Amino acid sequence: MSRLEFPTVPLPITRIPLEKNIRLYIKREDLIHPEISGNKYWKLFYNVNNYLNKQPNHPKFITFGGAYSNHIAAVAAVGKMMHISTLGIIRGEELSLKYQENPTLKQASENGMEYLFVTREEYRNKENISLELREKFPEALIIPEGGTNDQAVEGVCHMLNNETQEFDYLCTAVGTGGTAAGLSKFCETHQQVIGYQVVQDASVEEKVFQLSGKRNVTFLEAHDRGYGKITEENIRFINSFFQKFGIPLDPVYTGKMMKKIMEQIEEGYFPEHSSVLVFHTGGLQGIAGANERLKQQNKTEINFRN
Known part of the structure; x- marks a missing residue:
């Protein structure tokens, strides 16, 4: 391959069935490439x-x-x-x-x-x-x-397409802010972007604004914020989520974001009948390292076997 190319098959948008009157979906950007995963x-x-x-x-x-x-x-x-x-x-x-x-x-x-x-x-x-x-x-x-830079923001626009236009909320985990900036810049005018910060960085909000030119992002703390913070509670959630829905989550970004979103739905954060699209930004390669640390600490490991 001499260039990075557009995927030939649309990435799936999978519905997560809920008892609440909220339509929750995950766009599987993690499936775009086995090693160059998701938003990367x-x-x-x-x-x-x-x-x-x-x-x-x-x-x-x-x-x-x-x-x-x-x-x-x-x-x-x-x-x-x-x-x-x-x-x-x-x-x-x-x-x-x-x-x-x-x-x-x-x-x-x-x-x-x-x-x-x-x-x-x-x-x-x-x-x-x-x-x-x-x-x-x-x-x-x-x-x-x-x-994260201007060219990265332009690339993130391809995470959006005709299928994503109908959603009310677009949710992404936030590290350096490039993905949130891209969604902010290119989303529809009626859409609200929610960025779940996995690390404490007070500069990210202004950085995202500088990159996108818009202030349409709500920044919230992800569950158990911190790159290196991996709790047994979050590992149990990741394992349970896979057992229920067949979707693997990583322990640094998507797992922490998704746990927070599920808590928000239970608490009534999203209005009834609203539609929520979560972007799975990959990061599954980090599971091997996380499991090594968990094993050394005699803690529950991430397990995607049925």
């Missing part, structure tokens, strides 16, 4: 394709992420598909000696990604790192953490 595919879509249109002589993808980053995994997979070298700037220098024990970093390495491990303090100054990398690799595509 669309956030990379124009970043990668527009870059390759310039026909660089020495193409290279460089990006940033943490130990279990879906974005790191996706960029490494794109690089492997396109035979382009990749470099990941990884938060946490202690990982340099044990990254092969981390399922996400191990898989990305097997897909050809090289690493530069930096301290958390250095990582907070990613702009300085980017400037240094730009001098060293002038032809490289440097993609921000989470893939």
